[in-house]
Amino acid sequence: MHLHEKYALTPVINAAGTFTPIGVSRSSEHVRTTVAEALGAFFVIDELHTALSREVARVTGAEAAAVAHCVAAAITLSVAAAMTGSDGAKIAALPDARNMANLVVIPAGHAVDYGHPILVDIRLAGATPVLAGDPTGCTLQAIEAALAPQNTACLLLVSSRLVRGDAVNLAAAVAAAHRRGVPAIIDAAAQDMRIGELLATGADAVLLSAQKYLAAPTAGVIVGRQAFVAAVRAQERGIGRAMKATKEALLGVFAALEDRENLDLAGWREAQREKVAWLVERANGIAGLKAEAAPDPAGMPFPRVCLWVEAESPGWTAAAIAAELKAGAPSIWVMGHGLSEGKVYLELVPLHQHELQAIVERLQAISRKRRSDAH
Ligand SMILES: *Cc1c(COP(=O)(O)O)cnc(C)c1O
DSSP: OHHHHHHTTOOOOESSSSSSGSSOOOHHHHHHHHHHHHHHHHHHHHHHHHHHHHHHHHTOSSSEEEEEESSHHHHHHHHHHHTTTTTTHHHHHOOOOTTOOOOEEEEGGOOOOOOSBBBEEEEEEEEEEEESTTBBOOOOHHHHHHHHHHEEEEEEOOOOTOOOOSOOOHHHHHHOOOOOOOOOOOOOTTTTTGGGHHHTTOSSSEEETTTTTTTTTTTEEEEEOOOHHHHHGGGHHHTGGGGGGOOOHHHHHHHHHHHHHHHOOHHHHHHHHHHHHHHHHHHHTTTEEEEEEEETTTTOOOOOOOEEEEEEBBBHHHHHHHHHHHHSSSEEBBBOTTTGGGEEOOOOOOOOOOHHHHHHHHHHHHHHHHHHHOO
């Protein structure tokens, strides 16, 4: 019996991307069996963590790596590492950061809300966020001015389709932090397929979500400079206890890395393009709807479906379609960020053909119902 039936849970088709409120991603058989085996066994966790870290560093080409409970935790622990270094007394004192450099500079447009405000992750370490520029943009001069105070701990940048305003040149911002003598951290939770490019900015740490496109169990991966990553790992003796990765997550990440190494990227990209083209063609055949393929704005290597209604009227809008998709059974979730501009975005990466078919049939039913209501 399916878990949904057994526990009376709503069946979901996830066309909303790596969206935490509906379970983020779908793990491979290899990841699932590895996790199941891990749950029945004991390990020397420190050894497991070190072995996995070595593997993450090898696969990503970083100097070093560590793993925390999730990226939210990895942000807090990286901010903590920037404040304490490897000083045991400071690590034990957090989140009381009164006797340390404790200001964290973040471009205002990078102060994203991915379900909660990223500023909370900074405050959780005991640090105080300082916004540079404003939400419409942040110049290098604004970053430099914000970094100037003596008690600046680090610069935090975000690489995500959620950031607002004119794009910040990440490499130039990292260099500005280094000129000021403080580390730079990039939250790139959903950008793991761009890791080489992000490490090339010179950042001391790049943070990746293991459960997003890597499709591992929930974990936050920290990759970057040896000394900085060691200071992140050292937080295990302090606030990191509440943010640790579990044994099943650590082993699940191991398995997901193997999947990624074995992935035929060109074939995968072609399969994503084909899924999107298939759905776009069918959606364009539905009365009142239009669709096209849309590239990822942050540069991840796959398109999404962008869907809109031809002639908006009350009850016939992008938001109304999203609501009807969600209200049906199974519940179909789409991306919400374009709805106010009349655009429904669907991400198809984890979906199987029968789920794409179910989305098309639901859209056809919504269109039919609207035409019969109009008569
Ligand atoms: C998803 C996301 C996070 C949080 O990741 P978790 O692993 O769920 O904590 C942080 N930052 C950005 C930009 C994200 O997209």
